[in-house]
Amino acid sequence: MSTTGLAEVTRGPAPPAADPAAGPGVAALLRPHAWGFAAVVALQVIGAIAGLAPLLAVAELGRELLSPGPVDHGHVRIVLAAGAAGLFVRLLSTAASAGIGHVLDGRVQLALRRRLAAHLGRVPVGWLSRRRTGELAKVVGEDVSAVHPFIAHTPGELVSAFVVPLVSLVYLLAVDWRLTLITLIPVATAVALVPLLMTPTRRREQDDFDAAMGRIASSVVEFVQGIAVVKVFSGSARAHRRFLSAADEFVEVFSRWVRGVSAVAAGMQLALSPPFVLLVVLTGGAVLIASGGLVPADLLPFLLLGLGLTAPVAALGHGFDDMQAAGRALGRIRDVLAVRPLAEPARPVAPRGHRVELRGVHFGYGDGHQVLRGIDLVLEPGTVTALVGPSGGGKSTLVRLLPRFFDPDRGAVLLGGVDLREIGGRDLHRMVSFVFQDVRLLRASVADNIALAVPHAGRDDVVRAARLADIHDRILELPRGYESVIGEDTGLSGGEAQRISLARALLADTPVLVLDEATAFADPQTEQAVRRALAASGGDRTVLVIAHRLETVAAADAVVMLDDGRIVEHGRPAELLARGGRFADFWRPHRPAAADRPGIHDGLPRGDEYR
Numbered sequence: 001m002s003t004t005g006l007a008e009v010t011r012g013p014a015p016p017a018a019d020p021a022a023g024p025g026v027a028a029l030l031r032p033h034a035w036g037f038a039a040v041v042a043l044q045v046i047g048a049i050a051g052l053a054p055l056l057a058v059a060e061l062g063r064e065l066l067s068p069g070p071v072d073h074g075h076v077r078i079v080l081a082a083g084a085a086g087l088f089v090r091l092l093s094t095a096a097s098a099g100i101g102h103v104l105d106g107r108v109q110l111a112l113r114r115r116l117a118a119h120l121g122r123v124p125v126g127w128l129s130r131r132r133t134g135e136l137a138k139v140v141g142e143d144v145s146a147v148h149p150f151i152a153h154t155p156g157e158l159v160s161a162f163v164v165p166l167v168s169l170v171y172l173l174a175v176d177w178r179l180t181l182i183t184l185i186p187v188a189t190a191v192a193l194v195p196l197l198m199t200p201t202r203r204r205e206q207d208d209f210d211a212a213m214g215r216i217a218s219s220v221v222e223f224v225q226g227i228a229v230v231k232v233f234s235g236s237a238r239a240h241r242r243f244l245s246a247a248d249e250f251v252e253v254f255s256r257w258v259r260g261v262s263a264v265a266a267g268m269q270l271a272l273s274p275p276f277v278l279l280v281v282l283t284g285g286a287v288l289i290a291s292g293g294l295v296p297a298d299l300l301p302f303l304l305l306g307l308g309l310t311a312p313v314a315a316l317g318h319g320f321d322d323m324q325a326a327g328r329a330l331g332r333i334r335d336v337l338a339v340r341p342l343a344e345p346a347r348p349v350a351p352r353g354h355r356v357e358l359r360g361v362h363f364g365y366g367d368g369h370q371v372l373r374g375i376d377l378v379l380e381p382g383t384v385t386a387l388v389g390p391s392g393g394g395k396s397t398l399v400r401l402l403p404r405f406f407d408p409d410r411g412a413v414l415l416g417g418v419d420l421r422e423i424g425g426r427d428l429h430r431m432v433s434f435v436f437q438d439v440r441l442l443r444a445s446v447a448d449n450i451a452l453a454v455p456h457a458g459r460d461d462v463v464r465a466a467r468l469a470d471i472h473d474r475i476l477e478l479p480r481g482y483e484s485v486i487g488e489d490t491g492l493s494g495g496e497a498q499r500i501s502l503a504r505a506l507l508a509d510t511p512v513l514v515l516d517e518a519t520a521f522a523d524p525q526t527e528q529a530v531r532r533a534l535a536a537s538g539g540d541r542t543v544l545v546i547a548h549r550l551e552t553v554a555a556a557d558a559v560v561m562l563d564d565g566r567i568v569e570h571g572r573p574a575e576l577l578a579r580g581g582r583f584a585d586f587w588r589p590h591r592p593a594a595a596d597r598p599g600i601h602d603g604l605p606r607g608d609e610y611r
């Protein structure tokens with residue numbers, strides 16, 4: 001049982017959302033904020049360039065004050081004013097870009113989360129129930145947050161990292177072109193080393209490294225997931241072995257990779273390190289000064305600005321890493337938004353009654369395998385139809401089409417003579433309820449869980465449904481009775497969770513009930529509760545039940561035997577048994593045990609068990 005916070009999907013599809021089926025993609029969501037992005041990037045670039053002004057001012061002051069001859073006070077004042085103005089502009093634009101960037105970021109994240117929430121409300125319920133809760137929570141939470149640097153920081157920082165050195169370079173060229181070229185030696189050396197990291201051998205080592213990393217990850221997951229089984233069957237040594245060999249192999253691959261890249265990487269680091277840059281500038285400057293080609297004061301700007309020239313190379317590493325992570329997160333968001341929602345009818349038609357009909361229904365899960373292959377079936381109001389058949393025959397798939405977890409690929413499911421695709425989500429919701437094996441309860445009170453479909457139900461009605469589902473006494477034993485919060489005050493067994501889900505369906509009191517008689521949580525009490533639910537659904541209700549127990553089959557009005565996606569037999573249970581066909585063959589192994597029970601003769605219980 002899971003007690004997740006995700007929208008519970010115990011009854012029909014989610015209510016329709018207002019906007020059309022195909023909503024805007026990520027790019028369209030970002031488009032209205034394009035001017036905001038442009039402003040953030042522009043302000044960051046302006047701030048970064050203005051930030052150079054104080055440095056340039058110091059360099060100019062140095063040149064002015066250290067050069068021979070009288071000091072030009074006017075020039076000094078202008079330089080000081082320009083430096084101060086630059087500092088001010090930098091502060092202002094950095095604050096403005098941070099402010100706008102973060103507001104923009106908040107808006108984009110909110111828009112993305114709203115869009116995801118609206119979309120998740122419309123995707124097929126079947127798609128949702130196949131996803132792990134953590135997987136979707138990660139997309140809506142972490143992945144949307146991962147977009148933050150992409151919006152608020154990285155583009156501006158990357159642009160600045162290139163623009164600032166360019167501006168510095170122009171200034172340095174104006175001071176002395178020869179020393180500028182010398183100052184560029186460290187960056188040129190680092191860039192010249194890059195191809196050495198891209199040789200076929202290095203690429204192969206990088207691929208091996210990635211593959212070895214993947215093997216470690218998968219062997220860890222396997223080991224952790226299987227740990228309980230491994231312990232029980234005392235095969236821990238064997239399970240360890242795969243992980244150990246993956247780890248050993250990783251160490252070997254990693255050492256090879258490190259040996260290959262370390263010399264080049266160290267060379268690059270050395271070339272870009274401040275001591276090396278200063279050494280080059282000072283050596284070059286000293287040679288030029290000694291030869292009389294450079295005024296000593298002109299060395300100052302090179303010492304101040306030379307270090308900043310290496311910034312783009314470092315920014316390439318960090319900024320692109322962030323951008324790539326944000327890109328991957330956006331990709332996952334885009335994948336979720338790309339899931340085709342169930343189309344809502346433009347003009348919903350109200351069903352006329354609650355006769356259910358499947359007409360020529362074909363369905364597959366999109367992997368090329370057809371699970372249902374031409375199902376024609378009518379479920380009359382006031383009847384119970386038992387669905388039986390070998391495992392994997394398509395029973396669960398078929399019953400999930402009734403609450404429109406999925407739409408058929410071909411053919412149609414009709415309710416009250418109307419194709420489900422023509423019925424509004426809310427109407428369908430009011431007409432079809434279900435109890436499946438994968439019960440999901442919300443982290444809410446037991447009473448709220450039962451009254452999920454009928455939020456205004458009175459306590460008496462909730463208690464009546466709980467009694468009928470044989471869970472009332474157990475609820476009273478919980479710390480806070482009906483107010484106990486599932487997952488906080490209490491946990492429930494699989495059978496208990498299923499009985500809560502049953503109470504929920506009984507309270508909803510829909511004219512169509514779809515039920516999977518669970519084998520997974522089979523305990524006498526749950527079994528009894530299911531039988532009572534079926535008994536209570538007498539009268540005019542249309543009931544389809546995946547039957548695992550003889551009593552259920554025997555008491556049904558009709559049995560449908562499903563094998564390999566086709567109906568192979570359909571009729572009254574006793575007739576089918578008497579006919580000795582596929583159903584009789586399939587059911588024979590169940591008979592001896594059941595036949596021994598009192599009240600059961602020839603494998604069938606006497607009398608009408610629940611009608």
Ligand SMILES: Nc1ncnc2c1ncn2[C@@H]1O[C@H](COP(=O)(O)OP(=O)(O)OP(=O)(O)O)[C@@H](O)[C@H]1O
Nearest residue numbers: 130365367371389390391392393394395396397398
């Ligand atoms: N969510 C899914 N995605 C892809 N394939 C699925 C999914 N659910 C079921 N299948 C496949 O559809 C086929 C029919 O499965 P289904 O669960 O409908 O059969 P079943 O008769 O209910 O079996 P069982 O009695 O064991 O529950 C199987 O081959 C199964 O692997």
